[in-house]
Amino acid sequence: MPSGGDVLAPTPRTITVECRFFARYAQALGRDALTLELPASATVADAVRELRRALPAAGVLPERPLAAVNREHASLDGRLAHGDELAFLPPLAGG
Amino acid sequence: MPSGGDVLAPTPRTITVECRFFARYAQALGRDALTLELPASATVADAVRELRRALPAAGVLPERPLAAVNREHASLDGRLAHGDELAFLPPLAGG
């Protein structure tokens, strides 16, 4: 009989999140979406760092941008899961 | 030459005020207006007393009813002048 360890699925080493950009950010980046691969334990802040490293125009994103995960406001230390929708929101000006 | 005293008009001894009644008061009194003669120095409270004395149905007026003089809320010790419009207002229930 195999031991319990043998039937465990391997822990994924990376996740992908769907990034979305709006308004001024979308304009500066020239795009409104991007799929980002991140370490499995990544936070929103890690995603910001990775974007700023990978995209030349991502300097438009402040170090601490407003963000939403799966359409809810999220803090920068919120942990991301595979398949999350991660949106970067310029300062809000509704109404 | 007559003395100064001779040309003074005599101080009027009485004034008349136009009383108006509304809503429940008008219904109980069976009228919505009444001309009231009062001493020249009369206050709103004096007018209430005179009405309660003169009209049998005026018991509907509380001793301290809400009143308006010339279409402005007035206190009971406000002094009346000849020709004033004195309105008695049941408890307000607007809106």
Add this chain to the structure above:
Amino acid sequence: MGYCTHEPIEVGRLMAAVADGERGGTVAFVGSVRGGAEDGPVVAIEYSAYEEMVAEEFGRIIAEARERWPEAVVAAQHRLGQVPLGEPSIAVVAAAPHRREAFAACRHVVEEAKRRLPVWKKEQFQDGGTRWREH
């Protein structure tokens, strides 16, 4: 538009009366006839008023609001006569460059109107009975 009307209140017209490209916030209050008195279902309320004084008092209340919130513009109407259940009996609309003033001016005029306007209500019940409603 007078402060008293015997016709249905048109809130949209009041809002248009205070609208302006520089007043970005508009707050409207509408008070409507409610049912549910203790003595049975109310089908309408008959509003009576000391009309000349309602007009003057509404004017004074709005002037006070204008003094306190100089950038706010206020329009208001009270309906008189028989008002069916659910229809507006009073509307107060305030517009201002910023919403804080619009909310404050509208609220103030509503509260003062309820406290000071010489208006009275007679409830009309389904069975034809009536009763003065005094708060």
Add this chain to the structure above:
Amino acid sequence: MGYCTHEPIEVGRLMAAVADGERGGTVAFVGSVRGGAEDGPVVAIEYSAYEEMVAEEFGRIIAEARERWPEAVVAAQHRLGQVPLGEPSIAVVAAAPHRREAFAACRHVVEEAKRRLPVWKKEQFQDGGTRWREH
């Protein structure tokens, strides 16, 4: 009626949506496009949004208001796309049995909407220029 609309907002329809014989007080807030920016006359504002999130966030804000003022019913809409000067960009309507709740619920939803809805404004100037307006 969705929380986002690309058509002119009809405040009367929102008010009708919350009307009810037992809710005697209705408070409506309408925010309209203002002119007078520093760089010249604004003729319109282009509103863009994270639409799926606006819908969810408006729903959460209204649910919070409902929890705090259980008797209040709230309807709200944000207009998106190009909105000409003077036309409403947002409307929030609250109805409740008593005016205190209606005012409080309306005010709360307006403040939270301004703070939390992912909506952005691009000013359109008379000369064809544009500028993002961020508070």
